Amino acid sequence: MELDERKKKILHAIILNYQETGEPVGSRTISKYSDLQLSSATIRNEMADLEEMGLIVQPHTSAGRIPTDKGYRLYVNHMLETAELEKEAEPERQVPQAADHVVERLDRMEQVLQQMIKVLAANTNYAALVSAPKYSRNKVKFIQLSRVEEQRLLAVVVVEGNIIKNTIFQVEESLTEENILSLNLMLNSSLNGLTIEEINLDIITKLKEQAGPHADVVGKVLDAVAQAIRADDEGLKIYTSGATNIFRYPELTDGSKAKDILEVFEEKEQLEELLTDKLNEEGKPGIQVYIGNEMPVQSMKDCSVVTATYSFGGGMEGTIGIVGPKRMDYQKAVDALQTVMGQLDSMFRKEE
Amino acid sequence: MELDERKKKILHAIILNYQETGEPVGSRTISKYSDLQLSSATIRNEMADLEEMGLIVQPHTSAGRIPTDKGYRLYVNHMLETAELEKEAEPERQVPQAADHVVERLDRMEQVLQQMIKVLAANTNYAALVSAPKYSRNKVKFIQLSRVEEQRLLAVVVVEGNIIKNTIFQVEESLTEENILSLNLMLNSSLNGLTIEEINLDIITKLKEQAGPHADVVGKVLDAVAQAIRADDEGLKIYTSGATNIFRYPELTDGSKAKDILEVFEEKEQLEELLTDKLNEEGKPGIQVYIGNEMPVQSMKDCSVVTATYSFGGGMEGTIGIVGPKRMDYQKAVDALQTVMGQLDSMFRKEE
DNA sequence: TATTAGCACTCTACCTAATCGAGTGCTAAC
DNA sequence: GTTAGCACTCGATTAGGTAGAGTGCTAATA
Numbered sequence: 001m002e003l004d005e006r007k008k009k010i011l012h013a014i015i016l017n018y019q020e021t022g023e024p025v026g027s028r029t030i031s032k033y034s035d036l037q038l039s040s041a042t043i044r045n046e047m048a049d050l051e052e053m054g055l056i057v058q059p060h061t062s063a064g065r066i067p068t069d070k071g072y073r074l075y076v077n078h079m080l081e082t083a084e085l086e087k088e089a090e091p092e093r094q095v096p097q098a099a100d101h102v103v104e105r106l107d108r109m110e111q112v113l114q115q116m117i118k119v120l121a122a123n124t125n126y127a128a129l130v131s132a133p134k135y136s137r138n139k140v141k142f143i144q145l146s147r148v149e150e151q152r153l154l155a156v157v158v159v160e161g162n163i164i165k166n167t168i169f170q171v172e173e174s175l176t177e178e179n180i181l182s183l184n185l186m187l188n189s190s191l192n193g194l195t196i197e198e199i200n201l202d203i204i205t206k207l208k209e210q211a212g213p214h215a216d217v218v219g220k221v222l223d224a225v226a227q228a229i230r231a232d233d234e235g236l237k238i239y240t241s242g243a244t245n246i247f248r249y250p251e252l253t254d255g256s257k258a259k260d261i262l263e264v265f266e267e268k269e270q271l272e273e274l275l276t277d278k279l280n281e282e283g284k285p286g287i288q289v290y291i292g293n294e295m296p297v298q299s300m301k302d303c304s305v306v307t308a309t310y311s312f313g314g315g316m317e318g319t320i321g322i323v324g325p326k327r328m329d330y331q332k333a334v335d336a337l338q339t340v341m342g343q344l345d346s347m348f349r350k351e352e
Numbered sequence: 353m354e355l356d357e358r359k360k361k362i363l364h365a366i367i368l369n370y371q372e373t374g375e376p377v378g379s380r381t382i383s384k385y386s387d388l389q390l391s392s393a394t395i396r397n398e399m400a401d402l403e404e405m406g407l408i409v410q411p412h413t414s415a416g417r418i419p420t421d422k423g424y425r426l427y428v429n430h431m432l433e434t435a436e437l438e439k440e441a442e443p444e445r446q447v448p449q450a451a452d453h454v455v456e457r458l459d460r461m462e463q464v465l466q467q468m469i470k471v472l473a474a475n476t477n478y479a480a481l482v483s484a485p486k487y488s489r490n491k492v493k494f495i496q497l498s499r500v501e502e503q504r505l506l507a508v509v510v511v512e513g514n515i516i517k518n519t520i521f522q523v524e525e526s527l528t529e530e531n532i533l534s535l536n537l538m539l540n541s542s543l544n545g546l547t548i549e550e551i552n553l554d555i556i557t558k559l560k561e562q563a564g565p566h567a568d569v570v571g572k573v574l575d576a577v578a579q580a581i582r583a584d585d586e587g588l589k590i591y592t593s594g595a596t597n598i599f600r601y602p603e604l605t606d607g608s609k610a611k612d613i614l615e616v617f618e619e620k621e622q623l624e625e626l627l628t629d630k631l632n633e634e635g636k637p638g639i640q641v642y643i644g645n646e647m648p649v650q651s652m653k654d655c656s657v658v659t660a661t662y663s664f665g666g667g668m669e670g671t672i673g674i675v676g677p678k679r680m681d682y683q684k685a686v687d688a689l690q691t692v693m694g695q696l697d698s699m700f701r702k703e704e
Numbered sequence: 705t706a707t708t709a710g711c712a713c714t715c716t717a718c719c720t721a722a723t724c725g726a727g728t729g730c731t732a733a734c
Numbered sequence: 735g736t737t738a739g740c741a742c743t744c745g746a747t748t749a750g751g752t753a754g755a756g757t758g759c760t761a762a763t764a
């Protein structure tokens with residue numbers, strides 16, 4: 001059986017109508033509210049074919065049809081392809097090679113992201129989520145050790161993107177000003193320019209060995225610095241907004257579905273899969289869509305998610321996503337995401 | 353009508369039974385499962401009295417009784433009073449006057465608090481929430497300005513409790529090392545020892561005036577420092593955990609109640625009222641309970657909240673709370689909170 | 705006087721049957 | 735290839751009927 005143009009139109013009509021109403025859509029509805037002038041009987045025949053192809057189903061005999069995952073997949077793929085084409089027609093958008101110095105106050109970026117998804121959720125009436133960028137591939141720019149109290153030191157590490165890490169720690173012996181100065185020199189000369197992920201145990205032990213006489217103090221300092229650098233870098237931070245929007249969609253709220261979904265939003269762990277899996281997928285960056293059972297998290301099999309990957313160069317990237325019911329307005333979601341991406345771009349360009 | 357001992361016992365029995373089952377409790381149940389040997393008929397008479405006093409109600413004729421807010425209030429007050437007495441019987445617990453140096457790595461405290469409420473929620477099967485402590489009354493201990501790039505400076509401010517604030521900012525002119533050194537001296541001598549809330553616009557403008565020749569640079573630096581100090585201090589941070597536990601209680605989930613409650617948890621703003629209102633209340637520190645309509649947030653009128661205020665001295669205090677259905681196990685909630693308070697105490701004492 | 709057995713009464717929860725209506729598949733006519 | 739017509743299916747809604755839990759009241763009892 002082949003999918004001719006007319007069948008596509010009918011499928012599309014079904015998807016759109018189901019999107020609005022949330023109710024199974026019957027042949028008569030299509031017959032009346034679509035531009036193809038066909039009787040309900042004809043639509044019925046076509047629908048039978050579409051069902052045979054696995055693109056739509058009846059929840060029960062004598063009900064209208066709703067799209068299957070496969071049906072949505074077809075529709076979404078088509079949608080993304082046309083978007084792709086239009087994009088290529090446009091002049092290539094300037095992808096700003098966000099150099100380090102462009103990004104001022106990057107430590108506030110997480111707040112910006114939170115604000116973004118708040119707006120995103122409010123505008124779309126779906127749930128939005130974002131993973132904060134990993135900066136483990138950013139390079140150390142500046143390290144400074146200073147004394148706060150007699151036996152208490154403050155270590156401050158600045159990495160590319162002006163992300164500041166710090167810690168206060170205690171040392172047994174009182175260090176002289178010269179000690180601290182030379183430690184500073186040592187730290188900067190040996191760690192400067194390395195990426196965060198390069199500063200692993202190996203490096204640290206190596207440096208400890210080179211320390212010589214003051215090995216124990218140096219060790220302590222190095223541990224503190226390493227720990228400051230690593231602090232809350234492992235464990236992808238994920239923010240969400242508008243999770244309660246799922247209550248707008250009856251198909252997500254009956255039974256214990258709402259509970260299951262909201263639990264996923266509460267335990268951020270599982271959301272991580274949602275946002276990270278995409279990146280590996282066929283090297284294709286940009287917009288990704290998971291529909292129903294394609295979702296990596298089983299308890300969200302009645303949902304779909306649309307994600308986009310943002311990047312500020314220097315390996316700092318993360319993902320923004322929109323979660324809604326399977327019948328969500330994919331076009332709207334994609335558009336909203338693209339708008340947000342544009343805003344992020346201009347925001348971090350403007351602050352130049 | 354007076355509330356004799358027997359009536360109290362019956363009320364208590366009703367509360368306990370309703371706590372377990374969530375169903376209205378009838379006279380026969382009380383007659384069988386309480387230590388007072390009375391027939392159901394007698395209980396019925398007593399129940400009629402209790403109803404007249406407004407302590408219990410029938411959801412409808414021919415249903416059992418459930419406690420009213422007033423009934424719970426009576427019970428909780430009694431519970432808290434006896435707890436108070438027992439406490440006084442104990443030797444006064446050492447309230448550690450958490451000196452500054454006791455608290456190591458206080459900047460991680462928020463993570464500790466989050467972990468705490470996670471455990472709290474898991475143990476009680478209620479929702480837990482906590483407000484991060486305000487430290488606006490803490491004093492500035494140490495300020496350091498250093499150069500990161502040619503025209504880019506890093507300001508680090510350490511306040512009591514070893515809380516570290518920082519910011520990176522840009523200056524037009526290149527400063528010499530001596531400039532930076534003298535700025536450091538100036539900042540430390542003028543701001544050191546002041547509390548965060550004392551460093552307001554007045555102080556800043558005053559200092560700017562004293563700056564003399566380099567007024568513009570100094571101004572910029574001062575602004576940056578002030579801004580670093582204030583950063584995200586306004587806007588009480590609130591963390592929650594186990595919000596989805598409300599799905600365990602049918603009376604909170606039918607209709608749109610679940611939605612309403614979860615929305616409050618999502619928009620933290622309203623939770624703020626829950627946690628802050630308590631402090632004013634009759635100067636009585638420690639455990640506070642709000643029941644049903646006593647809740648400051650209308651959409652949570654089917655819930656109760658038990659809160660406790662923690663403090664690390666130096667004006668750093670916040671509130672931990674447990675939110676559950678009105679029929680929650682208040683005793684358990686209070687005990688759990690007290691345990692957590694104890695842990696917090698010992699945790700920040702141990703790290704000495 | 706306090707307690708209790710007994711009973712009529714009330715109301716919800718649940719089950720059943722009946723009806724309605726939306727939507728289908730199929731057949732036959734166009 | 736399209737469409738009108740029709741029998742059929744099945745969920746949703748409604749109405750009626752029953753069971754059971756629990757009450758309030760009265761009268762008997764200790």
